């Protein structure tokens with residue numbers, strides 16, 4: 426099955442808010458460590474896209490790349506390039522998400538390859554990110570050439586329980 430990738434403008438976020446909400450909500454309920462904890466309502470998921478992502482995309486501070494499978498949103502990744510004046514060469518990878526229905530089919534790899542191409546176009550030569558230590562995203566990033574610079578223990582609460590988890594800080598020079 427073919428994946429198609431689309432860079433979303435602010436208007437696309439509003440137009441496809443249902444699919445984007447489905448995506449992040451399913452990931453959170455599945456336990457993804459992406460900044461939220463359960464209970465987490467669909468309305469909160471929708472508010473994330475409308476209140477955090479849409480304004481950043483509209484203001485030219487962030488790219489949102491979406492992966493489609495047929496007419497369903499299967500995944501997304503964001504490039505936050507709203508960096509301070511002394512870091513014009515850096516950008517942050519945020520919220521790489523693949524819907525649980527579409528995992529292990531190479532969608533995350535495709536999203537990362539394409540967002541890196543956009544980063545190069547924006548003259549960003551250093552990408553940084555963090556991911557929960559031990560999550561499946563860690564071997565993915567490693568296989569894409571991201572290096573681990575350190576682990577911070579007890580960084581964030583688990584999505585489904587009160588356990589505190591470590592985070593791994595990674596970077597890649599493009």
Ligand SMILES: CC(C)(COP(=O)(O)OP(=O)(O)OC[C@H]1O[C@@H](n2cnc3c(N)ncnc32)[C@H](O)[C@@H]1OP(=O)(O)O)[C@@H](O)C(=O)NCCC(=O)NCCS
Nearest residue numbers: 457521522523528529530531532533534556561562564565
């Ligand atoms: C991490 C995530 C984005 C991977 O998406 P995906 O489309 O399933 O990943 P891909 O199919 O492109 O897999 C690429 C590689 O990632 C690694 N990987 C992905 N899922 C894995 C798993 N469950 N266990 C171990 N390795 C895994 C493998 O190295 C895999 O390569 P392989 O299939 O050739 O072995 C997805 O599991 C997800 O959305 N998780 C929840 C959100 C999250 O944690 N995002 C990261 C935030 S930093």
